[in-house]
Amino acid sequence: MTASRLTLALDSGALTLPEGPVAVLGPPAGFDLSALPRDRVTIVSHFAPDVARWKAAGFETTRDTPDAAAALVVLPRSKDAARALIAEATAHAPLVLVDGQKHDGVDSVLKAVKARVAPGGVISKAHGKLFWVSGGDFSDWVAPDRMVAGFVTRPGVFSADGPDKGSQALAAALPPLKGRVADLGAGWGFLAREILASEAVTRLDLIEADAVALDCARRNITDPRAGFHWADVTGFRPDQPYDTVVSNPPFHVGRAGDPGLGLAFIAAARRMLAPHGSFWMVANRHLPYEDALGRAFGTVEEVGGAPGFKVIHATRPHRLRG
Numbered sequence: 156m157t158a159s160r161l162t163l164a165l166d167s168g169a170l171t172l173p174e175g176p177v178a179v180l181g182p183p184a185g186f187d188l189s190a191l192p193r194d195r196v197t198i199v200s201h202f203a204p205d206v207a208r209w210k211a212a213g214f215e216t217t218r219d220t221p222d223a224a225a226a227l228v229v230l231p232r233s234k235d236a237a238r239a240l241i242a243e244a245t246a247h248a249p250l251v252l253v254d255g256q257k258h259d260g261v262d263s264v265l266k267a268v269k270a271r272v273a274p275g276g277v278i279s280k281a282h283g284k285l286f287w288v289s290g291g292d293f294s295d296w297v298a299p300d301r302m303v304a305g306f307v308t309r310p311g312v313f314s315a316d317g318p319d320k321g322s323q324a325l326a327a328a329l330p331p332l333k334g335r336v337a338d339l340g341a342g343w344g345f346l347a348r349e350i351l352a353s354e355a356v357t358r359l360d361l362i363e364a365d366a367v368a369l370d371c372a373r374r375n376i377t378d379p380r381a382g383f384h385w386a387d388v389t390g391f392r393p394d395q396p397y398d399t400v401v402s403n404p405p406f407h408v409g410r411a412g413d414p415g416l417g418l419a420f421i422a423a424a425r426r427m428l429a430p431h432g433s434f435w436m437v438a439n440r441h442l443p444y445e446d447a448l449g450r451a452f453g454t455v456e457e458v459g460g461a462p463g464f465k466v467i468h469a470t471r472p473h474r475l476r477g
């Protein structure tokens with residue numbers, strides 16, 4: 156394995172890690188932290204599948220940034236979310252390291268940081284940069300809430316600038332639902348509000364991996380029929396099966412498009428449904444979900460859509476794995 160920028164910085168002596176705890180903000184699962192002393196590292200993450208993987212790898216995890224001797228920010232793609240993490244890190248640690256890829260905008264972040272404080276060092280390698288700073292006031296980079304179409308969102312959550320076209324197509328195709336319903340990957344609650352417009356819905360579980368999005372949903376959906384679950388859909392077990400499952404499934408894992416996650420959502424929907432239950436989903440038209448839907452459900456129909464999107468209604472969930 157090639158050495159990470161962090162390994163290079165520490166091994167070359169360009170960077171000396173202070174004694175004491177190290178907070179690592181936002182590392183995706185698998186990010187190379189081998190250069191850090193594991194027993195001093197706390198992973199700060201709001202994404203449930205990453206938290207589970209870091210825990211399984213033996214790391215301490217938390218949602219809220221602890222005070223630390225040093226903090227490493229792993230840059231997310233959203234510029235505002237990246238700035239917010241730097242504000243968070245500098246509020247909690249005297250030494251802040253920032254690592255990011257070129258395609259995640261590390262160069263422009265470095266430029267904006269330099270306008271406030273001179274970095275202690277910069278390492279460029281493998282289409283990215285690591286730099287570190289001590290001090291500097293970044294308090295105005297804290298992420299503001301946004302109000303879009305009557306919903307609170309925050310930078311970095313899915314579709315932070317307003318309702319997604321696919322979700323809108325799904326909302327337009329949904330009939331009034333009833334009984335126990337789940338929204339898989341509920342985000343900040345756009346579909347949930349639509350679903351709860353039907354008085355015959357007795358319960359709606361919003362299951363979402365991103366705790367920041369789910370916090371927005373809690374503020375957007377104050378209906379007592381709603382339940383909020385910070386969880387990975389693919390491992391979630393409801394206490395009772397649902398009458399209807401609704402989803403606009405994610406199609407990215409980190410940066411990469413990955414239909415595998417949508418397939419796992421289809422399998423999860425099948426598993427969570429009562430035998431009479433039905434599944435409504437929307438997907439980008441080019442995503443190959445038909446075979447998986449055909450294996451999981453007895454009946455699969457395309458019932459609507461919008462340019463680039465298909466809305467699917469699937470019924471008669473199969474009882475067996477498949």
Ligand SMILES: C[S@@+](CC[C@H](N)C(=O)[O-])C[C@H]1O[C@@H](n2cnc3c(N)ncnc32)[C@H](O)[C@@H]1O
Pocket residue numbers: 204313314318319322339340341342343344345346362363364365368386387388389403404405406
């Ligand atoms: C395409 S978005 C749809 C969001 C929302 N339902 C809407 O219509 O605006 C998919 C959502 O799934 C969430 N997600 C991604 N992976 C997940 C997982 N393994 N378990 C639960 N939610 C996940 C993402 O954070 C994102 O909010």
